[in-house]
Amino acid sequence: QLQLVESGGGLVQPGGSLRLSCAASGLPLDYYSVGWFRQAPGKEREGVSCINRSGGSTNYADSVKGRFTISRDNAKNTVYLQMNSLKPEDTAVYYCARQNYCSGPVVPDSWGQGTQVTVSS
Numbered sequence: 001q002l003q004l005v006e007s008g009g010g011l012v013q014p015g016g017s018l019r020l021s022c023a024a025s026g027l028p029l030d031y032y033s034v035g036w037f038r039q040a041p042g043k044e045r046e047g048v049s050c051i052n053r054s055g056g057s058t059n060y061a062d063s064v065k066g067r068f069t070i071s072r073d074n075a076k077n078t079v080y081l082q083m084n085s086l087k088p089e090d091t092a093v094y095y096c097a098r099q100n101y102c103s104g105p106v107v108p109d110s111w112g113q114g115t116q117v118t119v120s121s
Contacts, residue, residue: 009115022096
């Protein structure tokens, strides 16, 4: 069964950077696409970015384009989200999840536990 574990969150000042990791096990990493999502207090969960199985195709929410970069290292069974120029509105719990295709829904019960990102001065 697929397992995903997020890590790398923390408290940073505006303009700072973090790199989130999504470590996968139970299935080969190249078997699935992986999406990053976030949920801020009082708001619905939203999609942030997604990367396809090979890493050859990516997408981003408009709010993070030019600041975030998604990548994957299948040899390490890990997907990354490099977050630069962080803003207070980026504060949220960040999750990764399996998707059969980046254009499709999240596979049920594939969510990781989430990692907290707080951007504050």
